[in-house]
Amino acid sequence: MPLDISRRALLFAGLLPLVPSGAAFAQAWPSRPVTLVVPYAPGASNDTFTRALGDALSKRFGQPFVVDNRPGAGGVTGVNTVARAAPDGYTLVEMPNSILGFKPIMKVDIDPLKNLTPLGAMASAPTALVVPAALPVNNVDEFIAYARANPDKTFYGYAGIGTTQHQHMELFNKLTGLKIKGVNYKSSSDAQTDLLAGRLQAMIVTIASTLGQIEGKELRLLAYTDDNYPPGAPKAPTMAEVGVKGMEKAQIWWGIFGPPGMPADLVATINAAINQSLTDPSVVALLAKSGATPMPGTSEQFVTMIKDEAVLVDEFVKLFGTKNP
Template sequence: MTSKLTRRRIIAAAVLGAFAAGAQAQAPWPSQPVKIIVPFPAGGSTDLTARDVAQALTAKFGQPFVVENRPGAGSTVGTAAVAKAPADGYTFLVTSSHFSIVPGLYPKLPYDPKELRGVSLLVNLPVILVATPSLPVKNVKELIEYAKKNPSKVAFGSSGAGGVNHLSGELFNSLAGTKLEHIPYKGTAPAMQDLIGGHVQLMFDAISTSLPNIRAGLIKPIAWTGATRSPVLQDLPTIAEAGVPGYASTSWLAMFAPAGTPNDIVRKVSDEIKVALNRPELKDKQVKLGINVIASTPEELDATVRSETAQWTDLIRKIGVKAD
């Protein structure tokens, strides 16, 4: 009799334990703080946008979404941390379009890009081709003609080898048949300083840093690098419109999650990002900086990554770019 009671108690305890475990597993998400890793230093455009998104998600879901900066090795340190994190909806990545460039720059990455899935494109950071005022060109056609006649007199600066601004210039060379010389700097600020001073003639730069200098008359705009014009400087054509068909180079920020993250969590976050980024107070803040809100679906982000990774990897192999 005693043994029968003991067996019954064991079975009952097991059933209760399984029920409790099941209830815990089905606890509504999120039931604890959520981490958003940014693979760049604090204070940059990626970090600032990530914090805006984190604040909105915190308000919506009632749990803290905490931004953690993990820079290093061309963004691969922080990206790898998310790729290897549990796919439970408590770790996300906010990074830049550099995500599509690094597979071509680094022969061995500390993660497989397939270990990450898209959540949402956040914003587009329009890139603009700008020139020092003394360069005797006003548009893309004149630039191409001048560069071909004066191959040793036209150089473009960038924040470093392998970044989207550097590759935008190399893509221009490839499609326009020019030989603009690349001069890498340790950051955008010193490159811009030399552009203003006339030590380099061109830059492919984010509108957020170029716009104040354009308005001050210190540099002049030549064309947009993207497939479409920007609401800022609407009369300025794209490079493709101005004479280089097929040219398109964009810079964007996006959110990713570990590949196995449940679809319902990814959808909830993606949907709320779209709502948050399109609220007037946040959208107006971005527009004033020349930034375009996108807030895409996960599928649109994944398609963008596939397309741009192929484009940049092909170009990197063609010109032999090495990471800094």
């Protein structure tokens, strides 16, 4: 009759390896460098904010938090890298709310609630309409008049079908009765290069990604989509204040996700680390200067934000469909 040897007996005998529990993983994290994937090119707000957060985390834990830029397919390339990673907390990804457009708009089978683990929100901000400084317009009314008078010479840029840049500019088109044509780019940085060169006439952006060009008077800030920008951001009216009502929902947020299947204790540990880092004075100052506001909160609150955003994306699909304009 075979012996009934328990797992505990084998462990004590040294015949089975000791496998740490989720709590042990969480307690030890981070014991080695952490990779923060940014699925966009360097220079945009996603990159700037993630580097600031990574620096604060490195300072707190004494471990490197290395930013790995992996642009492509509107963010899908970088997200897929993390979706396939081990759920140990050492490969994370930063994503804005445009991730909610992956499945319904881009037809990519990525659901952030199923294929990733939401860890915590990082920041939020209204978006803003900017134009090249050389364009002969000084406010939204003049831009609308210019676009109507020059329909074949007015283009906007965006990085990926269904991204917030795409959604918000198409909403602007709908509310103003314009039909400004969109040009799809691999990254926001590529689109902004053409905007600065005058090959594009407008973009809806985050202030973070264009602050230097606005302060350097290379780009002109015409209006914010809403008034929830911090005091340190460049001054401009809101869309509602200049007569374009209905743009208030055109917001952007940034958050941190991990691979699917992360233990609850590890999620709580990383969420607490993100929240504490969002109080770092250097992070707060960068966000404020960039027109963004820190959004500390629980991972459960972040999940609720994601579900709310999914409703807005569904509304976009019903209004505009999923084709490249």
